[in-house]
Amino acid sequence: MLVGFAQPLSPNQINRIAIRFSITCEPSLSGFYSLGEGYVRKTAQNDEVISRNWETDDTSQLSRSSLSLKITPEDNMAVVSCQALNQLLSLPLQSSIVLSVTFPPEQVKIIGSSSTEENQEIFLTCSTSTSNPPVMLRWWLGWKELNATETAISEAEYGGMVTVSNLTYIAYREDNDLPLICEAFNEAIMYTTRASVTLRVTFPPLHATITATDEKLRRGQSVTLTCKSGSSNPPAHLTWLKDGKKLDGINLGQRKAEYGGFSASERVTLVVSSADHGKRVECYAYSSVLSEGVNTFYQLTILFPPEFSPEQTHLVEAVEHGSAQLPLLVSAYPPEITYRWSFLGEMILTEGSPRYHLRDGGSLEIWNVTRADAGKYRIYCENAEGQNETTITLNVSYSPSIRSIADPTYVDLGETAEIVCQADANPVPNFQWRWLGDLERSLEDLGFKLLSEGLVGTLRVQGAQRTHAGLYECQVDNGIYPAAKSSARLIVRYPPEIIKGPGQRKVAASGDGRSQAVLQCSAQGVPSVLFSWAKNGVSLDLQSPRYSVVTSYEDSLHTSTLTIANVSAMLDYAIFTCTANNDLGTDAFDIQLLSTSRPDPPTEFKVVSVAHNWLALEWIPGFDGGLQQSFRVRYHWPGAPSFLYVDVFPPQSPTFTLTGLQPNTPYNVSVNARNALGEILIPHSGPSLECFEGKPVAGRRTSAFIAGPNISLPWMGSQEHHEYEEVGGPRRLEDMGPLYDEWNLDDEPWINEYAHVYQGFGRWPAASTKTAPIYDSVANYLPLDTELPFEQQGELV
Secondary structure (H helix, E strand, O other): OEEEEOOOOOOOOOEEOOOEEEEEEEEEOOOOOOOOOOEEEEEOOOEEEEEOOOEEEOOOOEEEEEEEEEOOHHHOOOEEEEEEOOOOOOOOEEEEEEOOEEEOOOOEEEEOOOEEEOOOEEEEEEEEOOEEOOOEEEEEEOOEEEOOOEEEEEEOHHHOEEEEEEEEEEOOHHHOOOEEEEEEEEOOOOEEEEEEEEOEEEEOOOOEEEEEOOOOEEOOOEEEEEEEEOOEEOOOEEEEEEOOEEEOOEEEEEEEOHHHOEEEEEEEEEEOOHHHOOOEEEEEEEEOOOOEEEEEEEEOOEEEEEEEOOOOOOEEEEEOOOOEEEOOOEEEEOOOOEEEEEEOOEEOOOOOOOOEEEOHHHOEEEOOOOHHHOEEEEEEEEEOOEEEEEEEEEEEEEEEEEEEEOOOEEEEOOOOEEEEEEEEEEOOOEEEEEEOOOOOOOOOOOOOEEEEEOOEEEEEEOOOOHHHOEEEEEEEEOOOOOOEEEEEEEEEEEEEEEOOOOOOOEEEOOOEOOOOEEEEEEEEEEOOOEEEEEEOOEEOOOOOOOEEEEEEEEOOEEEEEEEEOOOEHHHHOOEEEEEEEEOOEEEEEEEEEEOOOOOOOOEEEEEEEEOOOOEEEEEEOOOOOOOOOEEEEEEEOOOOOOOEEEEOOOOOOOEEEEOOOOOOOOOEEEEEEEEOOEEOOOOOOOOOEEEEOOEEEEOOOOOOOEEEEEOOOOOOOOOOOOOOOEEOOOHHHHHHOOOOOOOOHHHOOOOHHHHHHHOOOOOOOHHHHOOOOEEOOOOOOOOOOOOOOHHHOOOOO
């Protein structure tokens, strides 16, 4: 017995999903007239009995089973078996067929974001569910086919195939709101399906425009500006700016625009002024999503007459003989301006002028400026809209000059004087005062007050002294070269003061009737001093030919010289009185005319400097006795057997340096004067000074000379002998022995300055009992005998 399908399936036969499919199974029985039970089973994932319905044709002895199936994709490649069995068969008979099911994909889907920014790539994937046979995929953007980046087909369940296509695409604003389609198709089975998404492209506006209600405006008018942005997605946000400040606009809403975008509009209303001319009103169209935008501006045009800038200067500084430019900061529209300058009410003609030049912008330049150019300049400006004017002040600086100075300035002694110096300068100068004497003086240290107010400087002298008299310079400087200066003399007025020196109270002349005597009287005083002479209190008869008077002047020093001819001891040896007077007072001075004599001793003898082996001495000469005098220094130290004498050179010099002295040794030093008639003997009553280690102390009345200090020279360096010193004394002195063996401390006062030398021991130090080892080689030592006349107390050098 055979079992077979009455209608075997062709391998190319296509059964579609949801179509009823019928097959018939007919067992062929030879010699059998009855059949047992038979079935058809379908083998898919699992075996499943589908039907057990049979039909039997007894006539033809055939059995038939018809099966009607609803085909699904799961049935693809399923095995359908027909089995027949009767009582005679130990095993069932079976016949099978394999189902080949043709089915399209149940689903096509697009994966990925379909929203992007302009000019950015999108990445999408289109995939299908399983199908048999596999389908092809293609992409459409609107009506434009796109090229897929990559397409792949792979096996899937039920023996079907899956198709996947990837798309990379740069989106543009023109693509916004277009459908992006993935189409799945198979031409063999005449099948097509698709999936689609809408492409959303965000993009900013590319432009913005501003329109105005009026193009040309005047001051105080209002204007409405409307800003409209180009298409953008999402709608742009509009912002108004003027001079960097935000303006409040009125939102006019959005309208649909090209590429599926929106156009936004806003308007703003302004009241304009001349300051707005040329200003820009800006409109910013900004996409907050993309952080991008575009801007545009509208430049205002305002018609207005000339206006001066708030920064217009009204003061110009210039220096005399230089140039000056009077700048003009003026604006107007229309910009064609007529400029007219005037000074002191007169129009300035700049055309062809050598000094006045009109520059661009209306500025006025002046060459070779003088102080006469200083003042207010008026500028008149005019255009088609009107006129305006203002003033500019020119300040000319120039170097100082002195207009006047109080020369001379008089002041009484002790009173207050003011030397006034008046200057001409711009700017106001500084005043400086200077003393023009030989020695530099600080006026502030002298108590002077330096005052200034404006162009007047004052030097105030309070409590005027004679030393304040002299020439003072007023210097004026304001920083512009050159400075000016002028001088004034301060004259301090005071009553006469006759110079009464110790050597001027006596005049010596021979009374033999042939000699002449010259009496000189000098006085200081201001104003001029007048002299008169008297003899023994009686006015001198200057008409006598024996008397002649000559008066000379040098600054405040006035000198009257009385010359007496044929001096007679009987008639002329008398007291002559010189009287000096001026408007402020009188002074008198007695001069004794006497015979020539030995000189008076010097006065004010002192040590002015000390070193390790020398002394610097100084004194004031006394009356010379009518003859040329010279000076001699005498000195002595403890232990020396005699005084040492040195002639002063030059002979009339009132100073002398005593050298060749021994360090750390006290000295007694004195000076005397002599002339051709000899030296005067001074009683032992003149005061003396003693000094030890350079410090004067109270001395004893022991010298017939004008005694000077006892000096102990300080130790300075080595005690080696100097080239001008001689060691040792004459042999005759060594044989004579010391004049003073001992100093009796009980007879001497305690002197602190050299107590440690003289009074620190019971006896005079041994070194003091010997002749001094250092001596002046030009002097001789002789025994000191105070009973001898002065001339014999030592040998003159």
